[in-house]
Amino acid sequence: MKVVCIGSGNVATHFSNAFKANGAELMQVWSKNQNHAAELAKATGAMPISDLKKIDPTADLYLIAVKDDAIPEVVEALNAVQGIVAHTSGATDINVFAESGMNFGVLYPLQTFSKQKALDFKNVPLCIEAKDQETLDALKSIARMLSPLVYEVNSEKRRILHLSAVFACNFVNHLYALSNDILAKNDLDFEILRPLIMETAEKVQDAFPADVQTGPAIRNDEQTIVKHKELLKDMPELKDIYETLSKSIKKTH
Amino acid sequence: MKVVCIGSGNVATHFSNAFKANGAELMQVWSKNQNHAAELAKATGAMPISDLKKIDPTADLYLIAVKDDAIPEVVEALNAVQGIVAHTSGATDINVFAESGMNFGVLYPLQTFSKQKALDFKNVPLCIEAKDQETLDALKSIARMLSPLVYEVNSEKRRILHLSAVFACNFVNHLYALSNDILAKNDLDFEILRPLIMETAEKVQDAFPADVQTGPAIRNDEQTIVKHKELLKDMPELKDIYETLSKSIKKTH
CATH class of the missing domain: 3.40.50.720 (NAD(P)-binding Rossmann-like Domain)
Structure with a gap:
């Protein structure tokens, strides 16, 4: 060969x-x-x-x-x-x-x-x-x-796989980067978040992600959502992403 | 005890x-x-x-x-x-x-x-x-x-950790769910995406996420971005999330 x-x-x-x-x-x-x-x-x-x-x-x-x-x-x-x-x-x-x-x-x-x-x-x-x-x-x-x-x-499905990989890899990594931005702005080390990142990925190895969704949006915990948006008031772009994704979670489930 | x-x-x-x-x-x-x-x-x-x-x-x-x-x-x-x-x-x-x-x-x-x-x-x-x-x-x-x-x-920093965990865990899991939606709509199995999800999480265990960002947005690959948006034309919510996160990636780097 x-x-x-x-x-x-x-x-x-x-x-x-x-x-x-x-x-x-x-x-x-x-x-x-x-x-x-x-x-x-x-x-x-x-x-x-x-x-x-x-x-x-x-x-x-x-x-x-x-x-x-x-x-x-x-x-x-x-x-x-x-x-x-x-x-x-x-x-x-x-x-x-x-x-x-x-x-x-x-x-x-x-x-x-x-x-x-x-x-x-x-x-x-x-x-x-x-x-x-x-x-x-x-x-x-x-x-x-x-x-x-x-x-x-085939080529058509490969394009779809490539697109879904943008969500599951590129966008996911960007969310990791944004959480690091939030931590760094408050003198907290990314180290503390790494085990959570691993476990979140491991959880969907034997399950479908929609079945293991957690967090304030899926619980309709408006009180926490309001507090989080308040914490992001000086980071308008992150606040926008927070709102977009929370809305999407509520809608899906 | x-x-x-x-x-x-x-x-x-x-x-x-x-x-x-x-x-x-x-x-x-x-x-x-x-x-x-x-x-x-x-x-x-x-x-x-x-x-x-x-x-x-x-x-x-x-x-x-x-x-x-x-x-x-x-x-x-x-x-x-x-x-x-x-x-x-x-x-x-x-x-x-x-x-x-x-x-x-x-x-x-x-x-x-x-x-x-x-x-x-x-x-x-x-x-x-x-x-x-x-x-x-x-x-x-x-x-x-x-x-x-x-x-x-302390309580103030704990709130920040909790917020950053929403990005790194809850929102990340939702992106996994959205990629599964894209796959399912096209008769593709989520199974094929699981190794990528694990590797994306493993990559940031020894690195900072901003240093390992990949994908069309960070490469300014407009041709691929246009094609992806076209593939999402029947999923306006996902198209919106695609645009929001791509814009954010371009801005950060």
Whole structure:
């Protein structure tokens, strides 16, 4: 199993490490920035390149992990390869490959990656889609090498997953950031809130979130809501978010 | 160490079990509802009561774990006891005890409890406050019996913690619920999102949330934001929340 990794960001780094850990050979790492390519290439024993024309045509998998708007030019440059070419984007349709004669597909990891934090790839749901059944089967084998959590998801549903991940990850993290703002403004340490954050996530691992909702809004505890809004009177943006989300909780339940 | 537990809800249940597991004697469990009292009493070997006048005056600790607006009447009924009387409310000032001659304090758990889910009490931050230094020292020893995470927090800061917990727990859980709504509407299973939810919480255990923010809003990826709003066109409330939180992310960073 020979892999060429196009990209050197968080997604490229975690995929490359996972492929290497599972016995695949990393042939090349491409990045527009030669230094970035060299860094990831060194860690995985690959050859760093910064010219798409130098891509080795003999790999089994070409993994595209670049910014969404850079995908089309990569696709064009890869047109002659024989192996499977897969992008990793949640928001990009499989049609981005439509004009090509390649064996193409999608390998979308529904997870949040950061370079600083190690992550067990067994906890990365991989959503796959492919040009035809043969390519899909091949991509499924490759995905299962890396993670037991493999799902067949078409482009339309992948967009939905990507959107729901914005709520469950990006917006959630922003709420963590806002609670830290509230604490910092009052000389309180974020440390004290961390166990609650973990438990809140753990609670929905075996339950549906609507069934474990707690707090003043779901209890219709107007007295507490009024007190909280009073505490936020100097933070109008947070007060607005408090009102919007409290209203939404009351409405849903 | 003899404990009387006033209340039989989630907080009362988790505290009672933790006290019992750490060798304390549960003397009585009070609930307005005799069946609820009996249930928790049975699990902890305590005597169930539903009349506040029958409270044993010889306990070391009277833990008040009832709804906020029921605390004053409990305080009044306990006026003759000698042990420490502590409420567990985030939003209730220590002044609720001011008229009493008791040894009073607060033992506020900054955690989310549900009856269905077991929880290691070692992960429960306990915020304490007391009438005087002697009572505070005694309450600190009691708290440390249950958890290593003991913080001295006055009533003003406790209110702030309670407010920040609404953002980091109640609102976060509601965002989980909204992502599930998006998935369900499109025949996708919440299961696929659970690993992302765990990892998002784990990421801020060693980092500050503002430093690990990801997603289209922080990247100023207007193209994706427009597509997401289009996908939400039949869910105006979610579209509104999407816009409010995206705007807030862009503003903060």
